[in-house]
Amino acid sequence: MFAEQLINGITLGSIYAIVALGYTIVFGVLDIINMAHGEIFMFGAFVGMLIATKAHAPLWAAFLGAIAVTAVMGYLLERIALRPLRGRSGGSALAPLISTIGVSILLENTAHKLFGAGNQLFETSFAEIKFEVGPVTVYLVQAAILAIAILLMAGLWLWLYKTRAGKGLRATAENLETAGLLGVDTTKIITATVVVASSMGGVAGVLVGMAFNYINNQMGLSMGLKGLAIIIFGGMGSVAGAVAGGILLGLSETFVVAYGSSGYRDAIAFIAIIVVLLIKPQGLFGQALPETRR
Amino acid sequence: MPRTIRLAGLIAMIAFALVFMGAAIQGKIGVISILTGQGSGYGEAITNGFKLARDEINAKGAVHIELVIEDSSGKQEQALAAGQKLINSAQVVAILGPTLSTEMKVMGPEANASGVPIMGTSTTAAGITQIGKYVFRNSLPESQAIPASVKKAVKKYNIKKVALFYGNDDVFTKSGFDTMKKVAEDLKLSIVTIETFQKGQSDYKAQLTKIKGLSPDAVFCSALYEEGAVILSQARKMGIKVPFVGGNGFNSPKVIEIAKEAAEGLLVATPWFADRNDPKVKAFVARYEKAYGKKPDQFAAQAYDALYIMAEALQKAGKADREKLRDALAGIRNFDGVLGKFSFDADRDVVMEPNVLIIKDGKFQMFQ
Numbered sequence: 248m249f250a251e252q253l254i255n256g257i258t259l260g261s262i263y264a265i266v267a268l269g270y271t272i273v274f275g276v277l278d279i280i281n282m283a284h285g286e287i288f289m290f291g292a293f294v295g296m297l298i299a300t301k302a303h304a305p306l307w308a309a310f311l312g313a314i315a316v317t318a319v320m321g322y323l324l325e326r327i328a329l330r331p332l333r334g335r336s337g338g339s340a341l342a343p344l345i346s347t348i349g350v351s352i353l354l355e356n357t358a359h360k361l362f363g364a365g366n367q368l369f370e371t372s373f374a375e376i377k378f379e380v381g382p383v384t385v386y387l388v389q390a391a392i393l394a395i396a397i398l399l400m401a402g403l404w405l406w407l408y409k410t411r412a413g414k415g416l417r418a419t420a421e422n423l424e425t426a427g428l429l430g431v432d433t434t435k436i437i438t439a440t441v442v443v444a445s446s447m448g449g450v451a452g453v454l455v456g457m458a459f460n461y462i463n464n465q466m467g468l469s470m471g472l473k474g475l476a477i478i479i480f481g482g483m484g485s486v487a488g489a490v491a492g493g494i495l496l497g498l499s500e501t502f503v504v505a506y507g508s509s510g511y512r513d514a515i516a517f518i519a520i521i522v523v524l525l526i527k528p529q530g531l532f533g534q535a536l537p538e539t540r541r
Numbered sequence: 542m543p544r545t546i547r548l549a550g551l552i553a554m555i556a557f558a559l560v561f562m563g564a565a566i567q568g569k570i571g572v573i574s575i576l577t578g579q580g581s582g583y584g585e586a587i588t589n590g591f592k593l594a595r596d597e598i599n600a601k602g603a604v605h606i607e608l609v610i611e612d613s614s615g616k617q618e619q620a621l622a623a624g625q626k627l628i629n630s631a632q633v634v635a636i637l638g639p640t641l642s643t644e645m646k647v648m649g650p651e652a653n654a655s656g657v658p659i660m661g662t663s664t665t666a667a668g669i670t671q672i673g674k675y676v677f678r679n680s681l682p683e684s685q686a687i688p689a690s691v692k693k694a695v696k697k698y699n700i701k702k703v704a705l706f707y708g709n710d711d712v713f714t715k716s717g718f719d720t721m722k723k724v725a726e727d728l729k730l731s732i733v734t735i736e737t738f739q740k741g742q743s744d745y746k747a748q749l750t751k752i753k754g755l756s757p758d759a760v761f762c763s764a765l766y767e768e769g770a771v772i773l774s775q776a777r778k779m780g781i782k783v784p785f786v787g788g789n790g791f792n793s794p795k796v797i798e799i800a801k802e803a804a805e806g807l808l809v810a811t812p813w814f815a816d817r818n819d820p821k822v823k824a825f826v827a828r829y830e831k832a833y834g835k836k837p838d839q840f841a842a843q844a845y846d847a848l849y850i851m852a853e854a855l856q857k858a859g860k861a862d863r864e865k866l867r868d869a870l871a872g873i874r875n876f877d878g879v880l881g882k883f884s885f886d887a888d889r890d891v892v893m894e895p896n897v898l899i900i901k902d903g904k905f906q907m908f909q
Contacts, residue, residue: 248750248755251754252747252750256747281712366678366767366770368799459746459773461743461771461799500747505747507735
């Protein structure tokens, strides 16, 4: 039973981590919390469901489709809801936050119109593949989710620290105006960031569908709140923090249920987060804010 | 010549009316239901049930019922105003409704004080008929439905150890759980664990893995069908093969639609089963479908039976008198309706045997 719960926890945690990655890179660059991320994630799940379950297409097509749709959504989000608000003097710093909340409400209700309320079955033959290790049943999908989470984290790290674009992104994160003066095309960088973050949300959506078999138009909200808690816990804008925070939250939620009481599932997980923040206010992997940061 | 004809016609009419009045007891019955706003779906089913029963009863001729239907919009104050209008200006002999238990909590005392029999057809909360001796209901509360399914399941499957699983953020599923826990304790079953979930959760694997590890003989699960169906699906996939006993929230064809074959082996108790092999039920379903273009649900069936109970009581009372009608109603025993055998207990509350259903071969069937 311990092994099974460990696998449950890591699966859940890996999904949390991928959702949190989407939040953290947008926050790192733009200093805003993208409240529409959860709903973009939900759309990714629905696109994956339409391709894999309704059209019986292979799983890679579901991933590609979800990535494509959520990437376009990310682009539109940046172009319509964020860019017009940027660089305007006198605007509230909260304006982009409110605007993403608006987008999230719009997307949730659009999904309601398009896909209906209630749970939809997400069925793939891949999700049925399992093997027995002693008394423990492991689904291939659970291993795949962990692998994808690690791959995404590694890819993101390589992009940020080993490519020219990543350098530009980090410069933009450091200081938008200075990076612009130094010749970084900040608009392009910001757009790329939101697009990449959104398509990661799309991947996470398909993974949730594969892992839990059901999706609904409300799932963005609860997953989004968890994602937010994780980036605060792991350190705002930190890639490693999002992954570590996600997996820790997934494990703690699962083990509270396994060895404690499921009624306290969220309570204990969030108390743990509060305790960590009291000891280390900038989060697990967060750095103290540099002076140059606004 | 024309004058003679007119006179003859008049005499014939008077004679007819005299004969008619002598034969049929005239009963004016008030209905308070939700006809507009949220919840009007329930009100529609309920009033459809009443109208169908009225037409049938009037066609038989022994009792002639006139329905005076008022809208409450599901609001307490509007239910009260509608009720006062029915009691004082329409001078009804009895009232059917209102739809919600919260409405009955304000309307019941008013009718009771005025000495007008009132019967809820969809009020399932505790303490309804305790309002007073003029207050009745024919809607089976969940606290009676769940014990029926639990007892049958325990007997059939020889259940000794159970796991309880419920949504702890919903009043309805919480109260269903309270009943399940009480029944399990009454039957001296050992409760291996009590697990909870929240609305809209998508991952139940941690709780289910724990339940699986404790290997209970059955899972008592108080959930609404949206969550319940996903729970069933994940449980079956994980290899939990034991029967599930659900509350009324689980009683929806949607469970089968969402969970597919994983729904097999789910037990629920319900006062109304449209596919019951009973000529009375079949005839009612066919007539209702013909009149309104859809299958009657639980609310329509309960309303339909309620008006028949009223008619029987009116017939026993002999005339449309509020006091006599109340006594006749309180004496109703073994009434044979579409919901099955029905009696009022000493507290004017429901005594009936609910149908225990199991999902088998992709549909709800009677559980033997």
